[in-house]
Amino acid sequence: MAEQRGTMKKAVFFDRDGVLVRSLVGDGKPYAARTIEEFEILPESGGVTRDLAEAGFPLLVFTNQPDVGNGLVERSVVEEMNRILQQTLPLTAVKVCYHSQTEGCACRKPKPGMLIEAAREFDLDLSQSYVVGDRKSDIEAGNAAGCFTIFIDRGYREQSPDDADKRVHSLAEARDFILALEDNAIE
Numbered sequence: 326m327a328e329q330r331g332t333m334k335k336a337v338f339f340d341r342d343g344v345l346v347r348s349l350v351g352d353g354k355p356y357a358a359r360t361i362e363e364f365e366i367l368p369e370s371g372g373v374t375r376d377l378a379e380a381g382f383p384l385l386v387f388t389n390q391p392d393v394g395n396g397l398v399e400r401s402v403v404e405e406m407n408r409i410l411q412q413t414l415p416l417t418a419v420k421v422c423y424h425s426q427t428e429g430c431a432c433r434k435p436k437p438g439m440l441i442e443a444a445r446e447f448d449l450d451l452s453q454s455y456v457v458g459d460r461k462s463d464i465e466a467g468n469a470a471g472c473f474t475i476f477i478d479r480g481y482r483e484q485s486p487d488d489a490d491k492r493v494h495s496l497a498e499a500r501d502f503i504l505a506l507e508d509n510a511i512e
């Protein structure tokens with residue numbers, strides 16, 4: 326069980342695409358779904374999020390959706406995807422950066438803006454929280470926020486992070502690692 330000291334809670338933050346939701350891979354690189362038809366929650370996401378929620382973690386998603394800022398997808402389509410995600414999985418919140426790469430916002434990963442904002446909003450202790458991602462920018466954001474970072478290596482043809490606290494090959498493996506670490510911490 327994730328023991329909660331005081332009122333600050335330890336959370337698990339997930340990247341969306343390639344972690345909870347299927348990424349489309351083209352030329353070895355992952356891309357977000359652009360239509361509701363393409364949007365698919367990965368089969369293992371249900372069980373993994375249920376187990377972590379039962380262990381007492383608030384679960385949040387933090388996701389860059391630059392296709393909106395770049396005019397490639399309507400914001401309403403991404404909102405609909407995230408509504409489906411929240412209906413299907415036990416999530417406390419879905420934080421989204423809709424900005425393009427060129428807008429210089431504080432929320433776009435690798436910046437930790439979404440994590441910091443969520444921590445303030447939901448009274449979360451980032452230093453006790455986990456970040457699970459499949460790209461370098463997820464891990465950099467998590468490290469910048471002081472979280473424990475878990476990289477799911479999906480084998481993309483792009484630079485992978487060298488500073489993740491833990492490297493795994495599936496979402497289930499990330500869950501097992503978190504729950505084992507929590508068990509050890511309490512003994």
Ligand SMILES: [Mg+2]
Binds near residue numbers: 342
């Ligand atoms: Mg991703």
Ligand SMILES: [Zn+2]
Binds near residue numbers: 431433
């Ligand atoms: Zn942003």
